[in-house]
Amino acid sequence: MAEKEYQRLTWSRRRPGVAITVTRASLWLGKDHLLYVETNRYSFSESYKRFYFRDVQAITICRTSMRTVATIILSVLGALLLLIGFAAQDTGALITFAVLAVVLCLIPLIINLALGPSCKAQIRTAVQTEDLPITRVRTAHKIFARIRPLIAAVQGQLSSEEIPTRMMQLSAAASAPVFPASVAAAPAPLVIDDPNAPPRIV
Amino acid sequence: MNSALLQCPKCRGPLLEGVFNRQDPAPCPNCRTPVQVEVFPAFFRKIDSGPGAEAVMVEGESSCFYHPQKKAIIPCAACGRFLCALCDCELNGQHLCPVCLDTGRTKGKIKGLQNRRTLHGDVALALAFYPLIIPYLTFITAPMALYVAIRHWNSAQSLVRPRTKARCLLAIVVASIQILGWIILILFIFNRRSHG
Numbered sequence: 001m002a003e004k005e006y007q008r009l010t011w012s013r014r015r016p017g018v019a020i021t022v023t024r025a026s027l028w029l030g031k032d033h034l035l036y037v038e039t040n041r042y043s044f045s046e047s048y049k050r051f052y053f054r055d056v057q058a059i060t061i062c063r064t065s066m067r068t069v070a071t072i073i074l075s076v077l078g079a080l081l082l083l084i085g086f087a088a089q090d091t092g093a094l095i096t097f098a099v100l101a102v103v104l105c106l107i108p109l110i111i112n113l114a115l116g117p118s119c120k121a122q123i124r125t126a127v128q129t130e131d132l133p134i135t136r137v138r139t140a141h142k143i144f145a146r147i148r149p150l151i152a153a154v155q156g157q158l159s160s161e162e163i164p165t166r167m168m169q170l171s172a173a174a175s176a177p178v179f180p181a182s183v184a185a186a187p188a189p190l191v192i193d194d195p196n197a198p199p200r201i202v
Numbered sequence: 203m204n205s206a207l208l209q210c211p212k213c214r215g216p217l218l219e220g221v222f223n224r225q226d227p228a229p230c231p232n233c234r235t236p237v238q239v240e241v242f243p244a245f246f247r248k249i250d251s252g253p254g255a256e257a258v259m260v261e262g263e264s265s266c267f268y269h270p271q272k273k274a275i276i277p278c279a280a281c282g283r284f285l286c287a288l289c290d291c292e293l294n295g296q297h298l299c300p301v302c303l304d305t306g307r308t309k310g311k312i313k314g315l316q317n318r319r320t321l322h323g324d325v326a327l328a329l330a331f332y333p334l335i336i337p338y339l340t341f342i343t344a345p346m347a348l349y350v351a352i353r354h355w356n357s358a359q360s361l362v363r364p365r366t367k368a369r370c371l372l373a374i375v376v377a378s379i380q381i382l383g384w385i386i387l388i389l390f391i392f393n394r395r396s397h398g
Contacts (some may be wrong), residue, residue, distance in 0.1 A: 004364075005362075034360065037362055044320060044322075044325045044328065045319065045321060046318070046321060047318045048316065049317070054244065056242055057241065058242065059239070059285055060217075060236045060238070061237070061238040062236070063235055063236040082321070126249060148240070151242055151302055155244055157240050158223065158243050159220065159223075163222050167219045168244045169254040170246055173248070
C-alpha cells in the first residue's frame with residue numbers, strides 16, 4: 001500500500017478566530033511542511049496553506065478561558081434542566097429532563113473537563129502569523145513534540161541561552177541606520193577647468 | 203531582516219525573550235495570560251535580497267526573454283525561454299519563468315502551489331442525495347449528478363483524503379437509479395394514457 005502523503009494531526013473543527021462559520025479547518029503533516037486545510041461544505045472546496053519547516057519562525061500557545069466558560073454554561077444548563085424537571089412534579093417529566101441534563105450537559109461537561117485546559121495556538125513565518133485549529137493544550141503539546149524535531153532537522157537547534165545574544169544582534173541590526181546607495185557611494189571626481197565656472201564631473 | 207516582535211495572541215502585546223523556549227508557560231508581560239513560545243533559528247535569519255540581474259556586456263550574448271538588456275543565466279525548465287537572475291523562479295529544484303509558474307499554479311500542474319481544490323465527488327454526491335428531500339427536483343438534479351460524476355471521474359479530489367472514486371461511484375449509482383425511476387414513471391404514465 002502506497003505511503004500516505006499527509007498524516008492527520010487534528011480533526012476538522014470550526015475555523016479558528018471565527019464564531020459562526022461553515023468552514024472547518026484541520027492540520028496535516030507533510031514531508032517538509034505543515035498543511036492547513038480549510039473545508040467549505042457549502043462550496044464543496046478545500047483551500048490549503050503550507051508552512052514549510054524551514055520557514056517556521058515561532059510557535060505560540062496561549063491559554064484561553066474557553067474550557068472554564070463551557071464548564072459554567074453546561075453546569076448552569078444542566079442545573080436548569082434538573083430544576084425544571086423537579087418543578088414539573090411529575091415522575092415522567094423528571095426522568096425526561098434528567099435524561100436531557102445527562103445527555104446534553106453532563107456528558108459534554110465530563111468530556112470538556114477530561115480534554116484539559118483550552119488554548120489558542122499560532123504559527124509564525126516571515127510573512128504571516130496564522131491561528132492553528134488546535135484548542136487544547138494537551139493536543140498542542142503532542143503536535144508540537146512531533147514537529148519540533150522535523151523543524152530542528154531543517155533549521156538546527158536553538159538553545160535558550162543563545163536567545164538573548166541573538167535578540168541583541170537582531171535589535172542592533174534593526175536599529176542600524178541604512179543609507180541610500182547614492183549617499184553611501186563615493187563622490188564623483190571633479191575637475192576645475194575654470195575657477196569662475198562650476199566644477200566638471202569626470 | 204525579521205521585523206515585528208512576537209505578539210501575545212490574546213492582547214497583541216509584545217512578548218520578550220524571557221518567555222521564549224521555556225519548559226513551562228510564562229505570563230505575558232501585558233495581560234498575564236500563560237503563554238508558551240518556542241522560537242526557531244529562522245526567527246533570527248536575515249532575509250537576503252534577491253540576486254540582481256547582470257546587464258548584457260558582449261554583443262551576441264544570450265539575453266533574458268523578458269529583459270533583453272539582462273544576461274540570461276538559465277533556461278526555463280518548462281518552456282525553454284532564457285531567463286535572467288530576476289526572472290528565474292526556483293521551485294523544488296526546478297527553474298521556471300514567471301509565466302510557466304503562474305500557468306502551473308492556475309492549471310494545478312505544480313502540486314506544491316495548489317491552494318484550492320473543488321471536491322467534485324462531494325458535488326456529485328450532494329446533487330444525487332440532497333434533492334431527495336423534494337423528489338421532483340431529482341428530475342433535474344439526477345442528470346446533473348451523473349454528468350458531474352462522469353466528467354470529473356479522473357479529476358483531482360481532496361489533497362489529503364484518500365484518493366478513491368467511491369463518492370463519484372455512489373453518485374453515479376444513485377443518480378442512475380433516479381433517472382431509471384423517472385423513465386419508468388414516464389413510460390407508465392404514457393402507457394396508461396394510451397390505454398385509457
